[in-house]
Amino acid sequence: MKIHNTRTRQVEDFKPLHDDLVRIYTCGPTVYDHIHIGNLSSFIYADILNRCIKASGHTVKHVMNFTDVDDKTIRRSLERYPDEPPIAALKKLTKEYSNLFLSDVEAIGNSVESVDFINATDSIEAMRQLITELYKNDFAYVADDGVYFSIQKYKQSGKQYGQLTDINESNTSAARIQNDEYDKESVHDFAVWKIKKEGEPAWEFELDGQDVTGRPGWHIECSAMSVAMLGQPFDIHTGGIDLVFPHHENEIAQSTAGGGELYAKYFFHNEHLLVDGKKMSKSLNNFHTLRDIQKKGFEPLAFRLMVLQSHYRSQSNFSWDNLEAAQNRLRNWRAAADLRWQLAPDTTNSNLLEYLQNDLDTPATLAAIDQYFSIVSAPNQATLDQINSMLGINLLSDDISQAQKQLIADRLAARTAKDWNLSDKLRDDLKLAGIEVRDTDQGTIWARS
RNA sequence: GGCACCGUGGCCGAGUGGUUAGGCAGAGCUCUGCAAAAGCUCGUACAGCGGUUCAAUUCCGCUCGGUGCCUCCA
Numbered sequence: 001m002k003i004h005n006t007r008t009r010q011v012e013d014f015k016p017l018h019d020d021l022v023r024i025y026t027c028g029p030t031v032y033d034h035i036h037i038g039n040l041s042s043f044i045y046a047d048i049l050n051r052c053i054k055a056s057g058h059t060v061k062h063v064m065n066f067t068d069v070d071d072k073t074i075r076r077s078l079e080r081y082p083d084e085p086p087i088a089a090l091k092k093l094t095k096e097y098s099n100l101f102l103s104d105v106e107a108i109g110n111s112v113e114s115v116d117f118i119n120a121t122d123s124i125e126a127m128r129q130l131i132t133e134l135y136k137n138d139f140a141y142v143a144d145d146g147v148y149f150s151i152q153k154y155k156q157s158g159k160q161y162g163q164l165t166d167i168n169e170s171n172t173s174a175a176r177i178q179n180d181e182y183d184k185e186s187v188h189d190f191a192v193w194k195i196k197k198e199g200e201p202a203w204e205f206e207l208d209g210q211d212v213t214g215r216p217g218w219h220i221e222c223s224a225m226s227v228a229m230l231g232q233p234f235d236i237h238t239g240g241i242d243l244v245f246p247h248h249e250n251e252i253a254q255s256t257a258g259g260g261e262l263y264a265k266y267f268f269h270n271e272h273l274l275v276d277g278k279k280m281s282k283s284l285n286n287f288h289t290l291r292d293i294q295k296k297g298f299e300p301l302a303f304r305l306m307v308l309q310s311h312y313r314s315q316s317n318f319s320w321d322n323l324e325a326a327q328n329r330l331r332n333w334r335a336a337a338d339l340r341w342q343l344a345p346d347t348t349n350s351n352l353l354e355y356l357q358n359d360l361d362t363p364a365t366l367a368a369i370d371q372y373f374s375i376v377s378a379p380n381q382a383t384l385d386q387i388n389s390m391l392g393i394n395l396l397s398d399d400i401s402q403a404q405k406q407l408i409a410d411r412l413a414a415r416t417a418k419d420w421n422l423s424d425k426l427r428d429d430l431k432l433a434g435i436e437v438r439d440t441d442q443g444t445i446w447a448r449s
Numbered sequence: 450g451g452c453a454c455c456g457u458g459g460c461c462g463a464g465u466g467g468u469u470a471g472g473c474a475g476a477g478c479u480c481u482g483c484a485a486a487a488g489c490u491c492g493u494a495c496a497g498c499g500g501u502u503c504a505a506u507u508c509c510g511c512u513c514g515g516u517g518c519c520u521c522c523a
């Protein structure tokens with residue numbers, strides 16, 4: 001299996017760190033609102049990665065976090081539940097949205113049961129330990145409003161900051177100065193811990209005798225949770241391309257400042273799903289949610305298929321036309337799958353996995369599936385099972401009922417008797433039941449409409 | 450401003466130095482009592498301008514256009 005690694009900017013052979021278990025960490029959602037379909041596309045690709053590795057014969061441990069403490073979750077929880085204690089308000093809000101996330105992700109066909117989900121707020125102790133260690137080793141310092149990571153110290157220790165992208169002083173000049181309202185030693189330094197503000201949720205923390213009670217910074221959450229759950233190094237870290245810098249860069253810095261040279265062996269990043277050629281964002285109000293899609297009558301699985309039409313490292317554009325094309329393709333696939341009840345199934349083995357193993361080439365995989373359906377009279381169970389396990393698209397459905405089969409037989413009899421009125425009426429009856437029939441040289445074939 | 454990516458036929462979306470993936474939509478014909486996602490055929494695509502080459506959509510340069518990151522972000 002081959003996979004693109006952001007660390008090397010190359011497609012590499014995937015070689016797990018350990019034979020027995022492949023360890024994957026995916027940066028999950030910040031649970032303060034509904035996620036949009038751009039977010040979903042990212043989790044679809046992570047799910048496909050998981051499936052492909054499993055299909056290649058490995059056992060996988062896949063962890064995803066919920067960022068359930070940050071500026072947005074705090075602000076929203078205080079607005080929504082002003083009478084609750086801050087931590088209780090936060091938990092209430094984030095529980096609600098993490099459940100909604102899970103139901104969305106399940107609806108689009110992700111294998112939710114194969115991922116271990118973990119809340120940042122349930123891992124505070126691991127974060128305190130990591131920060132304490134960084135502080136003791138002089139990579140972190142205490143400022144007025146928080147504990148910061150020192151990029152300078154990190155570099156002085158011989159480590160490289162900028163392992164995923166080119167970071168240098170000259171190309172970070174224009175836009176970044178505005179954010180130095182904080183008391184940090186360098187604009188590049190980032191908070192690993194933020195000291196409590198009045199009314200905000202906070203966790204006790206004493207660092208070298210100083211009371212820094214407060215809450216974790218975003219980057220430390222993932223560093224602490226991934227290593228706590230998977231050990232260090234682990235195999236693959238996934239996320240959207242926008243997380244490359246600074247989030248993943250900072251995770252690497254935090255997790256390699258102490259001892260370990262390697263944090264994650266492979267970094268897997270997916271490109272964005274755009275709308276009208278632009279990135280989806282709350283501020284442009286150009287995002288859609290799964291609910292919007294469902295309201296227009298499209299299935300979540302059609303959205304999944306639409307996402308898989310694009311390679312994960314290509315930007316793609318969401319449009320309703322495109323979604324409709326995917327919905328139609330899904331319908332045609334199901335009709336092809338239903339042929340197995342009606343015609344002798346194909347007996348050859350088709351190997352669809354090899355397409356997927358080529359850096360998760362989902363467009364090629366879909367094309368191969370189309371071709372398979374076009375050349376066989378009816379697909380076999382093994383291939384349909386493979387499609388389901390590799391892509392999370394279940395095309396299997398039950399045979400039609402005995403009564404419906406009788407209607408089809410009755411229609412055929414009427415046709416043979418040239419009773420066109422009866423035959424057309426039976427065809428209409430079947431259509432009302434969601435079954436369309438057509439007469440072919442192989443006999444009458446039905447398909448669900 | 451710095452870094453990176455992209456521009457393929459109505460809409461998506463692969464790919465290759467010379468033989469036109471695939472999906473969806475469309476047109477014509479055939480078959481059919483009618484119908485049909487059944488069969489056949491078609492629209493002769495690769496942003497523009499140069500260059501390299503016997504030959505470029507595919508390599509190089511430039512121009513135009515789009516996107517992302519550099520700041521919270523899937």
